[in-house]
Amino acid sequence: MASFDVIILGGGPAGYICAIRSAQLGLGTAVVEQEKLGGVCVNIGCIPTKALLHSAYIASLLKESKEFGVEASGVKTDYGVAMKRSRRVSDQNSKGVEFLMKKHKITVLKGTGVVQPGRKVKVGSEVYEAKQAVVLATGSRVKGIPQIGLEINKTTVISSDEALLLERVPDSLAIIGAGAVGMEFADIFQAFGVKVTLIEALPRILPIEDAESSDTLTKSYKKRGIDVIAGATVTKATVGKDKVTLDVAAGSDKKQVTAAAVLMAAGRAVNTENIGLKECGIQLTDRGFIKVDKNLQTTTPGYYAIGDVAGPPMLAHKGFREGSVVAEIIAGQKPHPIKYDNVPSVTYCHPEVASIGLTEDQCKEQKLDYVAGKFPFSANGRARGTGETEGFVKILRDKKYGEILGAHIVGAHASEMIHELAVARENEYTVEEIDLAIHAHPTMSEAIGEAALDSLGRVLHI
């Protein structure tokens, strides 16, 4: 029986980083993957959507280009071309992961892994032994809502998996769920000329973000012609051959939405079935995730879980860190514990939304004594120059010590700017250190320094 020090189930972000870090630490490592390396993120998630969002951005830009002195006539969009480009980008990334596996002499076992007691993993007819640990990184998948008749049928009721492979866009699209996935697809399809209706069950779109971020995006989307319906539930769905009719109830307000297709973007299901968990005594939480301790070890010693299966937030960068930390624990190191309250959250719609830490509502709920400092991009020179004045930076400062309780950015490049605040929070810098760091002028990032100053009552440019 072939053996390794560590066997990892799943070659997505959590799994492949765990493999690389394990190999760096001198452990003999194998990764089991049934599809392409890189997982959902690289193949049908983070990466291809970023390619499509850029296509959408270019389309929107050209619509306004006349104002900038550049006239583009006869602009046509072709989703099929954009889709093919996004596939090339994904393939490049997947090949990149393959290369990284080779570089670190990590064995990639093709097939579906099933764990067995005694730290064994069955792949096809072969059984492999893990001398030190088995790591579960099996990830998650899209899910429909069969209870109301919205089972994914891949034609009229689709998920992001299908949306990413469409040759042509539908005339109209209803998107159920306005979290990151729903928001990004609404942005993409609207730019490609689709009549988009965005439906969210919770009272506002981007429900986990700060209420001001949600408001800004609601206004922006409505201005662009996206129909945003929040606080609304789909009570019934009638799925036809080439159209779907949804009965939508928002309080006492009832209406019907008809679209050529429905995109399901309301949550994901974790892949915990048929991988031998029960046989190994590995328990799940009430919400269906694999139960782990603070070392990410499951209820069975020698078996760890990382990434989406180990619990929320279901984000690639959370999985990256868990993969790295678990490898270090297995190698006998004592890595610093993961700060789950300092994981940035980013939605790459236009304008982008990025945040870290608490929202203002959470500060209120926790009865924290805070001051909100805010700076709008409409007062930022760089943003005016590029015509990207939508949005703001908001910093929630603890009144007594200046701790950065939370930070929220809506605007172009918010995804790139949030890390200044991630570093600050990780190192426990206060708003005063943010201000002391000199920000180059003119940059969008100046708004971060200004928001910090605003929280101290000394904003300069408004």
Place this chain on the structure above:
Amino acid sequence: MATKVHMEALSPTMEEGRLVKWTKHEGDAIKSGDTLAEVETDKAVMELVARADGQLLKVMVPEGTTVPVGNIVAWIGKPGEKVDGDGAAAPVPKSAPAPEQRARSAVRSAPASAPQPTPIAPADATRVKASPLAKRIAKDAGVDLKLVHGSGPGGRVIKRDVEQAPTAAVATTAPAVQRPAYGAQRTPYEDVPLTQIRKTIAKRLAASIGPIPHFFLTTEVDMERGAEAREALNKQLGEEGGKISFNDIIIKAVALALVQHRACNAWFQEDHIRYWNEVHIGMAVAIEDGLITPVIRNADMKSLREIAAESRELAGRARNRRLKPEEYTGATFSVSNLGMFDIDQFTAVINPPEAGIVAIGSIVAKPVAEGDRVVVRRRLRLTMSCDHRVIDGATGAVFLKTLKQMLENPLAMLL
């Protein structure tokens, strides 16, 4: 792989330690946190604690040996595990080997039970690594960051560490008593930059005598009423209460006088003077081979009975060399008493960065003039040594006058 046990820096200034006694022996089962040995540092006998679980595999250093900080003194590991026998000879660099190398050299032990940051010995006590947020919270809460164990990268003190700091690290352990005089401020001290004239005084006087330009003020105190008060108090306390000594009364009086004269309750800090809002009295105690000054913290807010109990207890442990570093550092002013050796009067040397010390002679009955009569009174000579960079002649004199008045009229201490 077996874990090395290093001689740790158990006090901020410790460079080497004498291994007094092994409390665990080869073959003993060890749990992280167990005391392995008693180590004599430059100031006290302290405990060397295990940082790993397992068995004490090998003791590298016999009792009585003096070992530089950082050297290997023992190995902890799994029973039967081999250890590197040469470890004792060569001094080991303070930093651990790179994690990567450690892992590659075949770490095949069971996964760690808890990801705890490696304990870092406070190598350099003058610079504390702490996050800006931790510094702010510590300053506000009066927590001494030097006494806080940092759990961040490289032993950096972070918010959580300050919030969880044991009360030992909190300088303001005082009860919620309304402080007299300048005690209204909540900060433990105030830093005042040196003025040009102060700088010149500092420079010229330091050039004149040694690094600390001392000057001395002597006064004679009538202790009749002080002695009566002491007798009455001790009668009141009876047998079980523990006796109050003259020294305790003097410590209390010094502390209260300092509250009124903050100018003498200060540290000279090269480019500024730190005026303390708290009063921590260092009490010189002679020990077998030297001298140590345990500190009675917030002495101005403690009752005579508390001071008596605390000074007795601290002096006892000082003589047995059992004081922790935080118990003999941080005084804002000191007293030294040689009265029990029948010394009438002497000058004490200032314990920097403090700016003053009061030397206490013996209480002697002697004839003094009272009006135009000669009477016999119990008298005490006090000599204050002042750091002229901080305290000027008149400043010291008014402080001493207040001290004299308090001792001559002990009831004033109740005000």
